[in-house]
Amino acid sequence: MYSPHAATSITDASSLSMAELKDAGTLIRLAYQSLKSLGINAEKVLEDADLDIDQLYNSKLRTPHWGQQVFWQAAETVSDDPLIGLKIGKRMPLFKSVVLEHLFISAQNYGEGLTRVLNYQRLISDAIDLTLHDDAGSDEVWLTFKYPNNDLRHLIDCSAMVLVQVMRTSSDGALLAKKIDICHDGADYREEYERLLGCPINFGTDENRIYFEKSALAARSLHNHPELLDFHTRCAEAQLEDLKRRDLINDVRHQIGAMLETGDLTSETIARALSMDAHDMVSRLREAGTSFSEILNDYRHHLSRKLLLATDEPISEIVYLTGFSEPSTFYRAFKRWEGVTPVEFRKRYAKAEEGPDQ
Structure with missing residues (x-):
């Protein structure tokens, strides 16, 4: 009843x-x-x-x-x-x-x-x-x-x-x-x-x-139908768990953004900020098909593109804002992402915006 x-x-x-x-x-x-x-x-x-x-x-x-x-x-x-x-x-x-x-x-x-x-x-x-x-x-x-x-x-x-x-x-x-x-x-x-x-x-x-x-x-x-009820309850639980894994990815991204300028970006520091055990966080991210380093790399990539295209910040400041300790490390990472240096990337898009007749 x-x-x-x-x-x-x-x-x-x-x-x-x-x-x-x-x-x-x-x-x-x-x-x-x-x-x-x-x-x-x-x-x-x-x-x-x-x-x-x-x-x-x-x-x-x-x-x-x-x-x-x-x-x-x-x-x-x-x-x-x-x-x-x-x-x-x-x-x-x-x-x-x-x-x-x-x-x-x-x-x-x-x-x-x-x-x-x-x-x-x-x-x-x-x-x-x-x-x-x-x-x-x-x-x-x-x-x-x-x-x-x-x-x-x-x-x-x-x-x-x-x-x-x-x-x-x-x-x-x-x-x-x-x-x-x-x-x-x-x-x-x-x-x-x-x-x-x-x-x-x-x-x-x-x-x-x-x-x-x-x-x-x-x-x-x-x-x-008890058997169908049990089956669909398991399906619903699996879908809910998938959403929770996506939540974790978003939480990690949010903490990376909040702590990026400190330069202290490790799975341990992010897990601590989320009140999680680092091994548990790494394991759950693996279940979600990603990793802490992949999320961090993706965040830095998108942020550096945004800063280069939408601001006039000098490269030295972008290095700091994206959480890199050295300009050389940032240059190597950016060239791996885009195939060109940050300076070349900014010039290329600035020229594209000017148009061929400018």
Whole structure:
């Protein structure tokens, strides 16, 4: 049976900064398909959002969450539709995240299934916070959903639409939204919101909430399958571990940037800054298919290119800023990276910017 909890939410992304938060590429792929089905120029939306359609074919794509604002602005501009978030959500093909779907429907009941999905919500996005609330004195439960920037109206509308549809369809109609609270103002379009979402809407609330009958969570799933549940739990764990390995790479990069000018850049000093055992860090980076020296080398390479092209800093200062102890070491490394010296590299690109007629 489903056991009530005051709140059910697990997130492994709470330590990430806004710039580091990413969303699963599945979200953009499904939004693209929805735009196409609505007859909207989906390629133009991607172009205006600085996205390449070829990226959508990368199975491990995760896009920066800050790009959501750009994407939804592009979608509204191209569609000229103030309710584009709702309509994209309505047209989104369901059941495309097979692991999470099977975690939900293979559980003994829908409450257990939903709790399991919440445990792996990061597979959808680092930014979303889904929490199930269960008041012992109420016959309702409610699912809250929020993002770091709750001003992204279209994203919130799309999320509400998708959650309502997925819960209803995955539960064979057992989990029907009774009412929805939405934190932004949409009262001018209330009739359309309630038609599409299928229930009464309260606007301007302090949180986004979707309410369900508590008894529906105890309903047994017709698709209960313990072996499939176990299999997809292992799949979800593997995907979550992959994200954690990527987190470690980002953490190492961040610490390299913070300590670069000290020149004291070893796996031991970086591990100490991350409160990790050096051997454990090296081992986990190896599992992620990289190494500390590779990350450091890559960071220095990109930083030196940026400083040479975007600033007038003298080479001696760039040597210091990139954490090299000697100019000769920097020159050798740069020539290995680019095939030319730093001075030749800067001259080449300066001449290219001047153009042939300058």
